[in-house]
Amino acid sequence: MPNWIQTITNSRFWKSFFRHGWPDNPLDRSLVMSSNIFFHLHPVKVSRKSLRATYSFGLGVIALICFGLLSLTGLLLMFYYTPTIERAYTYILTLQTQVPFGQLLRNMHRWAAHLMVIVVVLHLARVFYTGAYKPPREFNWVIGVILLLLTLAASFTGYLLPWDQLAFWAITVGTSVAGYAPGAGPTLRIFLLGGTEVGQEALTRFYALHVMLVPMGILLLTSVHLWRVRKDGGLAANQSDAEDR
Amino acid sequence: MNKSRVTESFSRSSSKTYSLVELVHRAPTMMVDHGPENTVFSFPIVALIELVLVLGVVMALLWMSLGVNAPLEEIANPNQTTDPAKAPWYFMGLQEMLEHGHPTLMAVVLPSLMVLFVILIPYLDNNPHGAGRWFTNQRGRSLTIKTALYVLVIMPIYIFLDSTFPPRELLRGVLPDLVSQVVIPGIIMSVIVLLPLIVLNRQQPNAREVMLVLFTVLFVSAIVFTVTGFLFRGPGFKLFLPWNMPGGYNPFMNL
Structure with a gap:
């Protein structure tokens, strides 16, 4: 290593930030994982089999990437949006025609949302067909199913926000299904919409759910989900790898 | 020990x-x-794989977003119904179910049972052996493929026949609504879902094999219903071929 790099990496400032040496040996490669908040959700070591593309297809990671991309583009969209039935649609039009890269921003948010739903469903199928729900991973499977439902909720609540004919009638049809639930159905629908029809109250509630409650839930449960993957010994491929020997 | x-x-x-x-x-x-x-050590290989996935996903979405615009129709108008009025695509399976029986049974009870079953899978099959292998073994793979083929044949036939000769319309006034809308569709659905399990039961399956068959029936059914509702339902929510929709209706405009 050149001298000046060593001077920097030996400084007290650098060492207060990175609590490990250059990761070219087993100890420091372990410390990278355990002393970094983003890396620490990973196991320190993984089996070669779990890295095989045809084992996991990287679906869980892709879902997480979609979520990150959606948070980022969603935040930018919030700068240009107001959830009122008089102005929401106009803001979308303005975004698409006046704001630089506004149309691209909205497209990316939309397609990433659809991709996330598809990828999360495929991830569920992958985990099922590889038997990765088996003990000790039972409860992480349950968390995963809840995350799938939250992903649908995130997509569904976002669907209303452009306030065009497509959004209005899709949410009208979609929430009418909730009304068929025996007993609590009609009450549930009124609770969701803030009234008997899709209007300003529904837009306000869907907006709050879409930008706050549902993403927070996804963030929290994803953290638990990833943490448990590591606590349960990484991907289930580790297990079969050890059994094969 | x-x-x-x-x-x-x-x-x-x-x-x-x-x-x-x-x-x-x-x-x-x-x-x-x-x-x-x-x-192997997770660092740096896992970090690199994740970086490549980030770049790949961002590039794919950027590419798609440059080429295809997100749909935007006229401003919402509660007085003017669109035809067909469809839910978002991932709920089209539910909307398609509504066409085949009583709404409470089709859109609430059966989907809830399905979600409940999916949540309970690890508790119904709790033998840790075989985790981390696709389909567990060769027998599991062939069971899954056979079940998927069965559903891919029987479900479209059911959807088509039930839409062409709907029992609840033909039997209206002949039998009580409870029978024609709940009992008959319920029995038909149960037979379609449980038939593979009855066949499988003669081969003395283990819990994992029962899960493989039941999950595959439900998963492939959900896909068939979603695709039918999304692609094959046109104006009046009637069955059409996707490339032959009346009035120039394009299902993909609903994405």
């Missing part, structure tokens, strides 16, 4: 110099109860 497992798990040819002291029974960590493993 179970002595026989010691000799099973740890091979004598191991080059490791330490010796086995204790086996911890049923502990949820990957190192316990197993022999020398074939692992």
Whole structure:
């Protein structure tokens, strides 16, 4: 290593930030994982089999990437949006025609949302067909199913926000299904919409759910989900790898 | 401690110099109860794989977003119904179910049972053996493929026949609504879903094989219903071929 790099990496400032040496040996490669908040959700070591593309297809990671991309583009969209039935649609039009890269921003948010739903469903199928729900991973499977439902909720609540004919009638049809639930159905629908029809109250509630409650839930449960993957010994491929020997 | 497992798990040819002291029974960590493993350090390989995935996903979405615009129709108008009025695509399976029986049964009870079953899978099949292998073994793979083919044939036939000769319309006034809208569709659905299990039961399956068959029936059914509702339903929510929709209706405009 050149001298000046060593001077920097030996400084007290650098060492207060990175609590490990250059990761070219087993100890420091372990410390990278355990002393970094983003890396620490990973196991320190993984089996070669779990890295095989045809084992996991990287679906869980892709879902997480979609979520990150959606948070980022969603935040930018919030700068240009107001959830009122008089102005929401106009803001979308303005975004698409006046704001630089506004149309691209909205497209990316939309397609990433659809991709996330598809990828999360495929991830569920992958985990099922590889038997990765088996003990000790039972409860992480349950968390995963809840995350799938939250992903649908995130997509569904976002669907209303452009306030065009497509959004209005899709949410009208979609929430009418909730009304068929025996007993609590009609009450549930009124609770969701803030009234008997899709209007300003529904837009306000869907907006709050879409930008706050549902993403927070996804963030929290994803953290638990990833943490448990590591606590349960990484991907289930580790297990079969050890059994094969 | 179970002595026989010691000799099973740890091979004598191991080059490791330490010796086995204790086996911890049923502990949820990957190192316990197993022999020398074939692992690598997560850093940097996992970080690199994730970086490549980030770049790939961002590039694919950017590419798609440059080419295809997100749909935007006229401003919402509660007085003017669109035809067809469709839910978002991932709920089209539910909307398609509504066409085949009483809404409470089709859109609430059956989907809830399905979600409940999916949540309970690990508790119904709790044998840890075989985790981390696609379909567990060759028999599991062939069971899955056969079941999927069965659903891919029977469900479209059911959807088509039930839409062409709907029992609840033909039997209106002949039988009570409860029978024509709940009992008959309920029985038909149960037979379609449970038939593979009855066939499988004669081969003395284990819990994993029952799960494979039941999950595949439900999963492929959900796909068939979603695709039918999304692609094959046109104006008046009637069945059409996707490339032959009346009035120039394009299902993909609903994305």
